[in-house]
Amino acid sequence: MFAKQLICETIPPLRKDETGQKALLWMRELGVRQLPVVDNKKLLNIISEDDIINSGNMKQKLAEYKKSYRNPFVYEYAHLIEVVRISYTLKISIIPVLDEDENYLGVITADSLLRALCHFSSWQEEGSIIEIEMPSRNYSLYEIARLVEGNNLKILSSFTHLRPDTQTTVVTLKINSLNLESIVSAFERYGISVNGVYHETEYSEDLRERYDSLMRYLNV
Numbered sequence: 001m002f003a004k005q006l007i008c009e010t011i012p013p014l015r016k017d018e019t020g021q022k023a024l025l026w027m028r029e030l031g032v033r034q035l036p037v038v039d040n041k042k043l044l045n046i047i048s049e050d051d052i053i054n055s056g057n058m059k060q061k062l063a064e065y066k067k068s069y070r071n072p073f074v075y076e077y078a079h080l081i082e083v084v085r086i087s088y089t090l091k092i093s094i095i096p097v098l099d100e101d102e103n104y105l106g107v108i109t110a111d112s113l114l115r116a117l118c119h120f121s122s123w124q125e126e127g128s129i130i131e132i133e134m135p136s137r138n139y140s141l142y143e144i145a146r147l148v149e150g151n152n153l154k155i156l157s158s159f160t161h162l163r164p165d166t167q168t169t170v171v172t173l174k175i176n177s178l179n180l181e182s183i184v185s186a187f188e189r190y191g192i193s194v195n196g197v198y199h200e201t202e203y204s205e206d207l208r209e210r211y212d213s214l215m216r217y218l219n220v
Contacts, residue, residue, distance in 0.1 A: 016063035
């Protein structure tokens with residue numbers, strides 16, 4: 001899934017000769033904290049609510065505000081994971097998208113990004129979530145998949161997280177079944193700790209709570 005496919009058509013860019021006052025008005029109407037500033041199809045920067053308020057001059061032209069971000073954009077064929085990295089690194093809730101000639105195409109919002117992540121991760125498919133943990137030196141996705149498939153189950157998606165303080169690796173798996181008793185027993189027989197199992201309804205509720213928390217954070 002590429003950046004160009006995630007562009008939100010409802011977020012317009014601002015022009016460099018417009019004021020901070022207008023930018024704040026648009027942000028409040030659109031429910032965002034940043035907006036792109038564009039001049040003749042070229043991205044100048046993104047302006048944030050804090051940039052304007054902290055300047056003490058809301059009537060200033062947008063081109064005159066101090067730039068708070070360095071390269072706050074992705075190219076149109078950037079992968080979804082790269083979009084997530086830019087958003088997380090810069091702590092921005094909109095990500096401008098440029099074509100190969102660096103012309104502005106539009107923005108990706110936090111909402112469209114999270115929806116794309118849900119689709120990319122097979123979260124909409126029926127199944128269950130299991131979180132397992134093991135010493136990092138023993139981690140092998142091949143062995144994990146072998147155990148899962150040996151119980152006539154399939155991995156729909158997986159995420160891996162290293163805990164440097166304990167030298168353990170945590171793996172979260174989406175499995176295509178609502179009954180994971182057999183795979184829980186298999187993991188435990190091979191010394192793999194099972195931290196938790198989440199069935200579809202439980203996981204959907206937890207995902208919704210996390211989504212709502214993320215939206216509140218990005219719109220503080």
